[in-house]
Amino acid sequence: xxxxSLDGIIEIAGEHLVxxxxxxxxNEEECIRFFNSKQNTLDNKTPYDLCAKNRRAExxxxxxxxxxxIMEP
Numbered sequence: 001x002x003x004x005s006l007d008g009i010i011e012i013a014g015e016h017l018v019x020x021x022x023x024x025x026x027n028e029e030e031c032i033r034f035f036n037s038k039q040n041t042l043d044n045k046t047p048y049d050l051c052a053k054n055r056r057a058e059x060x061x062x063x064x065x066x067x068x069x070i071m072e073p
Contacts (some may be wrong), residue, residue, distance in 0.1 A: 005032070006018070006027065006028055006032055010052075017051070024066055034047060
């Protein structure tokens, strides 16, 4: 599978979710990697695929869990 570009991700996920992902993960490269990678927590689906199926809330909630882990002391 060819990875989706940032523009393609924005088109499917929306600018708000993409910007939130960049804020949490630190840069655009990590955002692109995140949206193109299967995630165990998301039933082994990519965040991109979930967004394409109008399941953005699941991706947003997953990002919140990642943020919580990053912020733990």
